[in-house]
Amino acid sequence: MKQQIIVSGLGGQGALTITRVLAEAAAALDLEVLTSETHGMAQRGGTVISMIKVGPFRGPLIPPGGADVGLFLALKNLAVHRSYLKADAAVFVNSPVPGDFQNIDAQGLARELGAAVAANLILLGYAAGKQALFCDPELLEQVIREKTPERFREMNLKAFQQGMASAK
Amino acid sequence: MMESESLKDKKLQRILMGNEAMARGLIEAGVTLAASYPGTPASEILQAVPGFARETGVALHAEWSVNEKVAFETALANSMSGRRSAVSMKQVGLNVASDPFMRSAYLGVKGGLVVIAADDPGPHSSQTEQDSRFFAMFAKIPVLDPSSPREAKSMVGQALRVSEKYEIPVMLRPTTRVCHARQNVPLFRPQNLERPARFEKNPGRWCATPQYLRELHRLLNKKIADMAAEEEFFPILTPGDDTFPGVCIIASGVALAHTWDLLEEMDLLRRLDLYQVTMPYPLHRDFISHIKSRYQKVLVLEETYPVIELQLVLDQVQGRINRAVPGEGELTPEVIRRVLEGFLNLPAAAAPTLPGGEATRPTLCAGCAHRAAFYAIRETFPEDIFPSDIGCYTLGLNLGAVDTCHCMGAGISQAAGFYHTYAAAAEKVPAIVATIGDSTFFHAGIPALINAVLHGARIMVVILDNSTTAMTGHQPTPEQGMTAAGGQAHPVHIADLVKACGVGFLKEADPYDIPGFVSLLKEADAYCRGENGGVAVLIAKHFCILDREARKSQEILEMCVTEDCTGCRHCLDEFECPALSLDEATYQVVIDRARCIGCGVCVHVCPAGAITASPKKEQ
Numbered sequence A: 001m002k003q004q005i006i007v008s009g010l011g012g013q014g015a016l017t018i019t020r021v022l023a024e025a026a027a028a029l030d031l032e033v034l035t036s037e038t039h040g041m042a043q044r045g046g047t048v049i050s051m052i053k054v055g056p057f058r059g060p061l062i063p064p065g066g067a068d069v070g071l072f073l074a075l076k077n078l079a080v081h082r083s084y085l086k087a088d089a090a091v092f093v094n095s096p097v098p099g100d101f102q103n104i105d106a107q108g109l110a111r112e113l114g115a116a117v118a119a120n121l122i123l124l125g126y127a128a129g130k131q132a133l134f135c136d137p138e139l140l141e142q143v144i145r146e147k148t149p150e151r152f153r154e155m156n157l158k159a160f161q162q163g164m165a166s167a168k
Numbered sequence B: 001m002m003e004s005e006s007l008k009d010k011k012l013q014r015i016l017m018g019n020e021a022m023a024r025g026l027i028e029a030g031v032t033l034a035a036s037y038p039g040t041p042a043s044e045i046l047q048a049v050p051g052f053a054r055e056t057g058v059a060l061h062a063e064w065s066v067n068e069k070v071a072f073e074t075a076l077a078n079s080m081s082g083r084r085s086a087v088s089m090k091q092v093g094l095n096v097a098s099d100p101f102m103r104s105a106y107l108g109v110k111g112g113l114v115v116i117a118a119d120d121p122g123p124h125s126s127q128t129e130q131d132s133r134f135f136a137m138f139a140k141i142p143v144l145d146p147s148s149p150r151e152a153k154s155m156v157g158q159a160l161r162v163s164e165k166y167e168i169p170v171m172l173r174p175t176t177r178v179c180h181a182r183q184n185v186p187l188f189r190p191q192n193l194e195r196p197a198r199f200e201k202n203p204g205r206w207c208a209t210p211q212y213l214r215e216l217h218r219l220l221n222k223k224i225a226d227m228a229a230e231e232e233f234f235p236i237l238t239p240g241d242d243t244f245p246g247v248c249i250i251a252s253g254v255a256l257a258h259t260w261d262l263l264e265e266m267d268l269l270r271r272l273d274l275y276q277v278t279m280p281y282p283l284h285r286d287f288i289s290h291i292k293s294r295y296q297k298v299l300v301l302e303e304t305y306p307v308i309e310l311q312l313v314l315d316q317v318q319g320r321i322n323r324a325v326p327g328e329g330e331l332t333p334e335v336i337r338r339v340l341e342g343f344l345n346l347p348a349a350a351a352p353t354l355p356g357g358e359a360t361r362p363t364l365c366a367g368c369a370h371r372a373a374f375y376a377i378r379e380t381f382p383e384d385i386f387p388s389d390i391g392c393y394t395l396g397l398n399l400g401a402v403d404t405c406h407c408m409g410a411g412i413s414q415a416a417g418f419y420h421t422y423a424a425a426a427e428k429v430p431a432i433v434a435t436i437g438d439s440t441f442f443h444a445g446i447p448a449l450i451n452a453v454l455h456g457a458r459i460m461v462v463i464l465d466n467s468t469t470a471m472t473g474h475q476p477t478p479e480q481g482m483t484a485a486g487g488q489a490h491p492v493h494i495a496d497l498v499k500a501c502g503v504g505f506l507k508e509a510d511p512y513d514i515p516g517f518v519s520l521l522k523e524a525d526a527y528c529r530g531e532n533g534g535v536a537v538l539i540a541k542h543f544c545i546l547d548r549e550a551r552k553s554q555e556i557l558e559m560c561v562t563e564d565c566t567g568c569r570h571c572l573d574e575f576e577c578p579a580l581s582l583d584e585a586t587y588q589v590v591i592d593r594a595r596c597i598g599c600g601v602c603v604h605v606c607p608a609g610a611i612t613a614s615p616k617k618e619q
């Protein structure tokens, strides 16, 4: 099993949360996992990217053209990070407008849920619901339930489930 | 599958960030004192120490020191008392700690001392991409170079063991890609070394005067020579078949990990000899002759300077020096791939399309008080000089209120320098407003302030006091009086320090009140230019709005943009709150409800008075 995933967003959108959930899910399946994250100045609203490599890799970075899955929290990042995707990659974008990718208005749905910050997990739930990830949606749900701090738990679960439901 | 089994049962390994893995390694290796000053990419190391200590029931002293030099010396004393110690910092922090670092090579240690210096090739979040391994070589201190979080963790123990064996500090040099990678890492129970605290007097060593140093230097040279013969540090070979006779690659750190993955992808793994160097300095004594006698063509991949390469000094070596490897920048997989293709005479794969589109630049958070302070400074002094410093507030450069950013604490000294430059040239002295964050002020601002006062610099210093070290993840500053573990410590107050430095003008205000802050700036300017003028200090006090607790006390205003908005863009270009944007259809500004925190500051910014605030209606 090998899968390479990029999560692209703006600092503050929760790319790190998605990264962690995916990494925990891989570990729960006893798979090797390596991730890479953006820290520092860029986290103040700048372009950020996380990479998740599941399987027997040694380095944390995905080369251009290497990613099987792309999760984009911001449509404008597509131009910046598209080069990391394989030609046949599964691409999910938080955007109300469709394009040459699978779109979901995660931001809009999050606002309806009353949790503008949970768009990240809606997008993740959507990709999981589309069976694009290395693991079942149920496992991700379990990770979110067990690893989210109490005060965000319910909201995060709801967001994830909302994303999954939208994939049906 | 996982259904009933809880994830919590999987205790023996855990997903850890490289920095957390090293923190865990410190606890497992029996470290009893860990000190640090926050800085990307090293901050999460000390941050994670108290948690692992608590979890495993280990007693230790963990501290956010006021700067890296202090952190180093504090850890050194623990080690001189026979106990294992650690100090962690980002690479430029080692510049600050260089004084005690250099001498500790000569005097050595008793309990193991690991110096974690995290490098930032790229750089991603630093003012240089300097190579700490070079610094280690300069100091004659051995250095280990991990390629992954897992390896970084196990090298912590290795470093401490070797440090004790040779009585010398050992550097562990991770890079950003190791620090901020996450990996499943095995956990072990902490070692209990049961070492009492025993400082044994030995003035010839611990106070070594010049007469002793020549002998200590000889000893140091011997230690390095002996370490260079240690079998455990002979580079690790992954042998190839005979596809590339006489050819090998030598790599260290994360460059080795990238190279491994690339060779695998290119179907070349185990087709040519690949060496991993775990201790780049001192390079194993026999390795050099080993390479010389076996290979005609050698490629060295390491970050960021040619440390291994310089020690190999062989004609057949290609690397940074002959430009087979770019002389600067991070060795990302795409860079290494091109190097490998050149080195092995392979056809180049279709050139990867490099990132297109424009990356979004970072900006101060919506509602950040720094933005208000910078805006007030720019409004008051449109054409003047603004030296600044390192932290979130460096982003004031987006607002035209940051003209310099050099190294920790430089803003105040540069401000004074600018003053003397203009004064000595007998020219009209512009208003000179230095900005410096609270944590940076404690770190290196105080000597600069004393110096500015002493030499009569007529400058303004705005201390941006948001009660935290925000940029690196909100570590406490001395003003909070809080320990790294969240316990009580003795607070030290900025205002007291400023007064004690002999500053003649000191005011404190909340920059959210822009008109009030502007009039204070004018007052400060008048003081600077007055008959007995000198340094004027304003403390701009407002908590960081990412502090959830503090935020609870702040009123959330209902913001509204009225029809009076003329679309002049003043609030966008000069104030740049990320919650404000221009609606291209109406050509009026709109507020993004999801990002706006209702701070109300933009009310003071709109020249047409089109932004209004009212108390939030109860839902």
Ligand code: SF4
Pocket: A044, B363, B364, B365, B367, B368, B369, B370, B392, B393, B466, B470, B471, B544, B545, B546
């Ligand atoms: S983290 Fe705090 S200090 Fe930094 S930009 Fe945001 S509000 Fe300002």
Ligand code: SF4
Pocket: B366, B367, B559, B577, B578, B579, B580, B591, B595, B596, B597, B598, B599, B600, B601, B602, B603
């Ligand atoms: S009130 Fe104005 S300045 Fe404050 S966050 Fe909202 S839009 Fe930005």
